[in-house]
Amino acid sequence: MSESNISALPGPAAALTSEHLARIAFEAGQIIMPYFLGECEVSEKEDSSPVTQADQDAEALILRELKALCPALPVLAEEEVAAGRIPDLGNVFACVDPLDGTREFVGKRKDFTVNIGIIAHGKTVGGVIYAPAHGTLYVAHPEAAPWKAVLPYDAIWAIPTERETLSTRPRADKLVAIASRSHRTAETDAILDDYDAAEIISAGSSLKFCLVAEGKADFYPRMGRTMEWDTSAGQAIVEAAGGRVTLEDGKTPLAYQKAGRGYDNPHFLVTGW
Helix, strand or coil: CCCCCCCCCCHHHCCCCHHHHHHHHHHHHHHHHHHHHCCCCEEECCCCCEEEHHHHHHHHHHHHHHHHHCCCCCEEEHHHHHCCCCCCCCCEEEEEEEEECHHHHHCCCCCCEEEEEEEECCEEEEEEEEECCCCEEEEEECCEEEEEEECCCCCCCCCCCCCEECCCCCCCCCCEEEEECCCCCHHHHHHHHHCCCCEEEEECCCHHHHHHHCCCCCEEEECCCEEHHHHHHHHHHHHHCCCEEECCCCCCECCCCCHHHCCEECCEEEECC
């Protein structure tokens, strides 16, 4: 693929196809699952968030594979940042959370994911989310409409041929909201009241974005701290499916490459309309 091809990712990410993204996320999931099914020691980072060997091993694989495919593509990766290693990102870079939902993972709950997003000039332009314990894969890439597929972690790798095209649903009178299971706040509850949600679903990790993208929920408010690697892949998938990820004003898109903030996000809203 050339950089001028509209079906390609931009700049140094141009060689990454949807199959590449899907395979890398799948293989990271295969690394994670034995830890989930067995024992995995948990330690604490400086910000008091948990980290495990599964996080570190999955990230190592993702970094290795991205470098092999796109040597010039910088990567902003959660555990690398925690270790103080942040490359010169330029205008196009990958954003990696090797195990989103570590608290769910440690608690032996299935809502954890592998996230790889691609950022160009402060915007999300592609991404993949793989939930290995659920066996579901979500992909957004310029080469095709966003899609979901069933892909058990213990399968032999092959790009899924049976795919469900992702599409958000129009705003309805009775809204279904989705809220964080581990990070719900009073501010979140206030937003849910403002939108008069008829039903509230609880879920963990970036799967909340995916539920909006596939039309199973209408909106997801996040009134707590997140980092760019937590949201980049999910935002790419939601936006490709027809939804939006904005600041609290409901208009301004959530942006990236916020070095001045330490790559954390302000509060945001995910809507299907």
